[in-house]
Amino acid sequence: MKKIPAWLLWLLPAISGLIFVALWYGIRAASGLQSWILPTPVEIMQAAWTERSRLWYAAGQTAWGALGGFVLAGGLGFLLSVVLGVSRSLRASLYPWLLVLQMTPVIVLTPIIVLWAGPGLPGIITVTWLISFFPIVVNMTQGLVSTDQNHVALFRMCNAGRFQEMLWLRVPAAMPYYLAGLRIAATLAPIGAIFGEYMVGNSSGGSGGLGFLVYSYNTQIKIPALFATALTSCLLGFIFVAAVSLLNWAVLHKWHDSFEPADH
Amino acid sequence: MAAPNPIVEFRAVRKRYGVGPLVLDGLDLALAAADFASFIGPSGCGKSTVLKLVSGLSPRTEGEVRVAGTTPRQARDRQAFIFQDATLLPWLTTQHNVELPLKLRGDPAPLRLAKAWEMLALVGLEKIGGYYPRQLSGGMKMRVSIARALTMAPQLLLLDEPFGALDEMTRNRLNEELLDLRAQSPFTAMFVTHSVAEAVFLSNRIFVMSANPGRFHAEVRVDFAYPRRAMLREQPEFQAKVNEVSRLLHQVEEVAPV
Numbered sequence: 001m002k003k004i005p006a007w008l009l010w011l012l013p014a015i016s017g018l019i020f021v022a023l024w025y026g027i028r029a030a031s032g033l034q035s036w037i038l039p040t041p042v043e044i045m046q047a048a049w050t051e052r053s054r055l056w057y058a059a060g061q062t063a064w065g066a067l068g069g070f071v072l073a074g075g076l077g078f079l080l081s082v083v084l085g086v087s088r089s090l091r092a093s094l095y096p097w098l099l100v101l102q103m104t105p106v107i108v109l110t111p112i113i114v115l116w117a118g119p120g121l122p123g124i125i126t127v128t129w130l131i132s133f134f135p136i137v138v139n140m141t142q143g144l145v146s147t148d149q150n151h152v153a154l155f156r157m158c159n160a161g162r163f164q165e166m167l168w169l170r171v172p173a174a175m176p177y178y179l180a181g182l183r184i185a186a187t188l189a190p191i192g193a194i195f196g197e198y199m200v201g202n203s204s205g206g207s208g209g210l211g212f213l214v215y216s217y218n219t220q221i222k223i224p225a226l227f228a229t230a231l232t233s234c235l236l237g238f239i240f241v242a243a244v245s246l247l248n249w250a251v252l253h254k255w256h257d258s259f260e261p262a263d264h
Numbered sequence: 265m266a267a268p269n270p271i272v273e274f275r276a277v278r279k280r281y282g283v284g285p286l287v288l289d290g291l292d293l294a295l296a297a298a299d300f301a302s303f304i305g306p307s308g309c310g311k312s313t314v315l316k317l318v319s320g321l322s323p324r325t326e327g328e329v330r331v332a333g334t335t336p337r338q339a340r341d342r343q344a345f346i347f348q349d350a351t352l353l354p355w356l357t358t359q360h361n362v363e364l365p366l367k368l369r370g371d372p373a374p375l376r377l378a379k380a381w382e383m384l385a386l387v388g389l390e391k392i393g394g395y396y397p398r399q400l401s402g403g404m405k406m407r408v409s410i411a412r413a414l415t416m417a418p419q420l421l422l423l424d425e426p427f428g429a430l431d432e433m434t435r436n437r438l439n440e441e442l443l444d445l446r447a448q449s450p451f452t453a454m455f456v457t458h459s460v461a462e463a464v465f466l467s468n469r470i471f472v473m474s475a476n477p478g479r480f481h482a483e484v485r486v487d488f489a490y491p492r493r494a495m496l497r498e499q500p501e502f503q504a505k506v507n508e509v510s511r512l513l514h515q516v517e518e519v520a521p522v
Contacts, residue, residue, distance in 0.1 A: 156321060173355075256355075
């Protein structure tokens, strides 16, 4: 791949963003749509400023639900993958049911989740976990079974046990896969938390997160504020993705080919 | 061919993978402790499979394989395997890669560290213990791989085309280094290669194999005394041996269908 200079990496998205905003204004002017149907970016920023304290507080609430669900998904996803990676028969017996769980619409499960996990934060965390842990398990399991066969042979030649092979070979080899799964999960976690707040949190009066704001702005037809809420949840998602990118760098930059080696 | 106490012994060995065709047929072999045996032949002749049978990574189908008087798997702690690519773990530093067999055996950390540096010094790489594999050249990686294999002080070293991916100069130098290492801590070697010159330089016995199924077509004895030096390659006797093995190789390649 050809290397792109750093300044261009910043300039290119700025240019495409500007084009996008210009298109937005163009459509608004050409269509004659009103502010409460298609607000302009400036109107959205104004709404964000007016609603800043509510948005800030709500983002904080949502962050807890998203973080809880994400950490749970990362931890349980890791453990479940190791269990699936241990043996072919375990994989065969559990994987179809995992798919079934993933294909069940979370919206169908929400009443059950409220019933079992309780309303408020526990329910929100459960919904977030459900939405974000599947890509982690799929990626990590794929990583655990994709180990270089020569490396496996090397471990066999050293009389390594299954546990040693898992700990010192399969798990480290699967780290790039696990981190790729975490990255997808990081984008899903805030979405999951907002959805959870919308579906679960409100049934008990709500925890006041972004999902609750969506509900409240919608009923008040405050459309610019709704856009501002969407923007806030994007920012929250960016923070999650940035955190995973940092983790990714910390784990992989010394040895993995996705990072350039240091000169020496 | 009969050695008094063979370290590796094949009796009427046959091998097929699953329900596939015969890969190896009717192999008889007896290697003495002092042997450096090379296996050469057209691709698909099963020479790598021979090493897999000795290491126990793959079971024989018929016949008997004995290593150091016992089964291949029971003799594993006396053998080490060097693969075609260096098979270093990319997330470990050179030093930790060399330590790996000792770690898997459960040796304590200070002992491992000492042994790792000793081995790295032996292959002339004590300065790069902290480097990751991707920072090393192909030749350096292979040296690390050899150092790792030698940490266990194996009686038997299995090498599956270890220098096949290297340029000729590096390959020649590593050939010389391998013989030096063997002079310091003796081991029996089973060496799979495509290079006739390499086989002649290293071995005292060369097994030329034919394919479909793999059989020993001929054995060539190479009686140049060890230690062998680089200039051996320029001797007419050396060239004559290379020609002899090449002729045998042409015979089996004419027979082979591919």
